[in-house]
Amino acid sequence: MSGLTLNEMKENLVREREMVRSFRAGIKDSLRLQKQLRAQIRSEMQINRVVKADARAAAKAAREAQRAERTAARIAKAEARLEALKQRELIRAQKAAKKSTKGVVWSPEQIAALNVERGLA
Secondary structure (H helix, E strand, O other): OOOOOHHHHHHHHHHHHHHHHHHHHHHHHHHHHHHHHHHHHHHHHHHHHHHHHHHHHHHHHHHHHHHHHHHHHHHHHHHHHHHHHHHHHHHHHHHHHHHHOOOOOOOHHHHHHHHHHHOOO
């Protein structure tokens, strides 16, 4: 035999059972901790998804704002060019009108009407 007494074998059995109970408790604690950690990881991943989506939306809004700004600048530049062209054309028309008004040409009917107004006819 092993040379152990019956009481020593019982004590060894009790000690082994206690070790098994402590191992089981440790395993349960480990599983509980793993479950909590998985839940935290899921929560963090969800938060990260939301943060990334917000960042993408902000970047998209910034790009759209820049695009709108560039478009507005192009429109303003085109309007300024159009206004400059209108001013040049107006100045050209005024110069042409000034040149043509140096002498007034009256038609015979206008002369007759003017004479009647002034009582010369």
